[in-house]
Amino acid sequence: MSRWLKWSLSAIAAVLLAAGVWTNTSGGEPKTIVMGTSADYPPYESVDAKGGGEVVGLDIDIARHIAEKLGYELKISNMDFNGLIAALQTKRVDFVMSAMSVTEERKQSVDFSENYYTARNTIVSEEEKSYSSLEELKGKRIGVQLGSTQEKAVAGMDGSEIVKLNRIPDLVQEIKSGRLDAVILEDAVALEYTAGDSNLVYRFLPTADEDEGYAIAFPKGSPLREEFNAALADMKADGSLQAIVDKWFGKEESERRGNGILDFNILDGYMGYLLEGVFVTLLFTFVSALFGFVWGSILSLFKLSSMKPLQWFATVYTSIFRGTPLLLQLLIFYFATPQLTGYDISALMAAGLAFGLNSAAYLSETIRGGILAVDKGQREAAMALGIPYRTMMISIIFPQAIKNILPALVNECVALVKESSLVSVIGVADLMRRANVVQADTARAFEPLLFVAVIYYALVLVLTSLARLLERRMRRSD
The missing domain is CATH 1.10.3720.10 (MetI-like)
Known part of the structure; x- marks a missing residue:
């Protein structure tokens, strides 16, 4: 040779090794646990781009609290929502927190903790349309996130065009571009996206359409499930769980996003x-x-x-x-x-x-x-x-x-x-x-x-x- x-x-090996070390700096820690999430779902999880790119949100704070209580070091892996279950099954991550609802279909693939929050579905649309029920959406173009329980809410709607995308921001953008009439979102997420845009509004679906509750997902048979359940029970008892919920759901959006055709000031x-x-x-x-x-x-x-x-x-x-x-x-x-x-x-x-x-x-x-x-x-x-x-x-x-x-x-x-x-x-x-x-x-x-x-x-x-x-x-x- x-x-x-x-x-x-040799150069290839060195660069690949450096890349592996650079992206796995915690690999040698024996008590590190990896959390999978899709950080495009504020206030549950999102990337604080202005604050250095750290993933923040309600789910993140709960996970950090539990990890600290159990003596683990938490590492966060950010990916698309529809890849989270696959990441659990292939052991890419140890658990998933991403405002994931408990469903019978998901129970076939993963184990769930006890619920830590229950939310309601809403209809997000332009203010001039302002839909308030699924009946009004018949024959319309409706967007939902791929792999979410919002898919279930619109399943079987005859005559409606259901569009499934990976990311919530893409769905919201489809409304603003006129390609969707409405999007089905969870209440807190709908509040986050409509608070800074005067052209968008949300309306609650009837209580009969409540989500089944958000929980932490684990690989089948994971011993972490019982540890996390015990920690969640303690958080509910001492009020720390409610304090985290109040912290994120009590926030008011004061910054108005640009509504013009082109506004590069938003990149500030x-x-x-x-x-x-x-x-x-x-x-x-x-x-x-x-x-x-x-x-x-x-x-x-x-x-x-x-x-x-x-x-x-x-x-x-x-x-x-x-x-x-x-x-x-x-x-x-x-x-x-x-x-x-x-x-x-x-x-x-x-x-x-x-x-x-x-x-x-x-x-x-x-x-x-x-x-x-x-x-x-x-x-x-x-x-x-x-x-x-x-x-x-x-x-x-x-x-x-x-x-x-x-x-x-x-x-x-x-x-x-x-x-x-x-x-x-x-x-x-x-x-x-x-x-x-x-x-x-x-x-x-x-x-x-x-x-x-x-x-x-x-x-x-x-x-x-x-x-x-x-x-x-x-x-x-x-």
Whole structure:
């Protein structure tokens, strides 16, 4: 193995290890417990983007109180709501608190604690419509959060179009854009989103449609369930649970959100939080690109090898990774790795591996084409001089192939920068995830998304400019 290849593999290992350490700093603590939540549901849980990006809310305060009482160190894992049950089943998290209602369907998959709060459903709509019953919603477009009990509230409504989305902010934005007539939300969440927007109102559904109660979810047979039940009982008895409820539900929203077509003043205080995502996006892109290039180069050599098993392996590998969605590969790496191997892979490392392996499948064909494009006379001359095959490929053929495929390599890096937004679905706090957090906090979608779009565009411009400089320098060296 050449020194160049050894250095590249060592660099990949070092970066992946650093990524794993960076996102798992509490992994060695024996009494650490991990809480799964979807921090887009204020006042239960949300990201305090102005206060450094910490996850805060009623559920968080209750969890911290219980963890401290039981002698645990709490770690919070933020992800989409519809992935919380899967995270429990694959042991990504030890318990879930995310305003999750107890239902018979969920009881089949997880164990629940005693209820810690019971809420009511409401109808959120524009003020001019102001629906107050499900009867009035017949034939309308209704939004609910995917995997929530609000789905149950609208189940069986003939003639109505039910739209299910992952995130509450997206549902609220759909009302404001006119694509939904109403959204079914829990009372405290509805209050949070309507308090700062004079165009939105909420109306309680009749008491017969009350939720079944919020509880803490655990993996089946978890010993934590009894410990948490005892702690909850103590909190109810000494009044600390009610004090936390009063703290979050007694808050009044004094800040009015912008209602104009475009108001970038709402980003005041969020700029630093958004810009921190640039580091995460660049780190992820560097890891994926380096890994994909090295592994793609090896795969291209396999395809050009005279050994049939290597050719078959490379062909099948490329077929699998090009034939399945990248998002699916990402979710499999993140959720299946702990279940199959017992290793608690970090979100950033899982993303780097998934994107790197996927990129390698595409790059292997690009690199193979670049190698075949090198004049055959170069190989014949090297062989006539007695240059070993490995030396010939690495020192003569491969550098010329890189010159031929440099534009294609730049395109792949650009694609990685943009596709990195997919890692937000597993909770990596990249640019896209942070834009979603600001959207949830301000109930405004266009401004944070446009700001992040400008950042992505700037990153791509810098990348392409550097590639042009490199291409000019390589041409001068000919």
